[in-house]
Amino acid sequence: MNRMNLEQYKGVFIYAQQVDNKIDAIALELLGKANDLAADLGTDVTAVLIGSDVKGLVDELAEYGADKVIVVDDPELKEYRTEPYTHALASVINEYKPDILLVGATAIGRDLGPRVSARVATGLTADCTVLEIGEFKARGDKEPRQGQLLMTRPAFGGNTIATIACPNHRPQMATVRPGVMQKKEPVAGAKAEVIEYNPGFTPNDKYVEILDIVKSVTSASILKLSGIVTLSLSSLLKFRLSFNPGIPNPTTIFLLPSEITFPLSIVTLLNVSFGRIIPVIMTNGV
Numbered sequence: 001m002n003r004m005n006l007e008q009y010k011g012v013f014i015y016a017q018q019v020d021n022k023i024d025a026i027a028l029e030l031l032g033k034a035n036d037l038a039a040d041l042g043t044d045v046t047a048v049l050i051g052s053d054v055k056g057l058v059d060e061l062a063e064y065g066a067d068k069v070i071v072v073d074d075p076e077l078k079e080y081r082t083e084p085y086t087h088a089l090a091s092v093i094n095e096y097k098p099d100i101l102l103v104g105a106t107a108i109g110r111d112l113g114p115r116v117s118a119r120v121a122t123g124l125t126a127d128c129t130v131l132e133i134g135e136f137k138a139r140g141d142k143e144p145r146q147g148q149l150l151m152t153r154p155a156f157g158g159n160t161i162a163t164i165a166c167p168n169h170r171p172q173m174a175t176v177r178p179g180v181m182q183k184k185e186p187v188a189g190a191k192a193e194v195i196e197y198n199p200g201f202t203p204n205d206k207y208v209e210i211l212d213i214v215k216s217v218t219s220a221s222i223l224k225l226s227g228i229v230t231l232s233l234s235s236l237l238k239f240r241l242s243f244n245p246g247i248p249n250p251t252t253i254f255l256l257p258s259e260i261t262f263p264l265s266i267v268t269l270l271n272v273s274f275g276r277i278i279p280v281i282m283t284n285g286v
Helices: 025-041 055-063 082-096 107-119
Strands: 012-015 045-051 068-073 100-104 124-128 130-136 145-155 160-164 172-176 193-196 220-225 228-233 237-242 250-257 267-269 277-283
Touching: 012 025, 012 082, 012 107, 025 045, 025 100, 025 130, 025 145, 025 172, 045 055, 045 082, 055 068, 068 082, 082 107, 100 107, 107 124, 107 172, 124 145, 145 172
Parallel strands: 012 045, 012 100, 045 068, 068 193, 100 172, 124 172
Antiparallel strands: 130 145, 145 160, 220 228, 228 237, 250 277, 267 277
């Protein structure tokens, strides 16, 4: 295997997740941490903004600490889809060669990050709680390497903490859960260098077709048929859930926002979710 020329890789990049042309809070949190890392390395911070008609979001990223914003703007990127977004971000990495790339551990980031890391042949450390620059001595090294990204995350079910490095491949990639890192105070009027980049998109058999998007649920009809539940949401979405055999005699189904929590003694949650809606089964005797 050919070794990467690590000297070619510079800068701290973040994936600036946006949905419906609104910057997600996780992108601003990653910019805060990216600025800390960049200060230790003496480099700059670049946000990668992917979507359709998203150029108007650049100034917000600049106010929260982006020195540069690479904008990949294409109609194929209007809604998040795995293949075109993976192609976009992997192409940015191959073209601009970042030393570090941070991705939010959101539903989108958990899908996108691993695929991008595989495509550019680097490692990824998931769900990091601490990111810092330090030294790391890899196997075969006589002296520790300086300026390495040290990625700390819980391991073995949270019973221990592991610090991981990626000394031989670039970029050093990490995902971070929302709420773990802190945003910078925004600087009103700050501007970033804008770089427009489009690698080209040719739909193929890896491109899924989005038929419809349900943004909210206004009604729900529930049918219970021989242990199979069919949920009809606003007559737009239908899917089936088989009852978990471990749930005794389920009697009633409720649809509740995922933010609401209940004592575990009175509800059992199915391990199935759709968007921000989760099915909750109330068991007999409640």
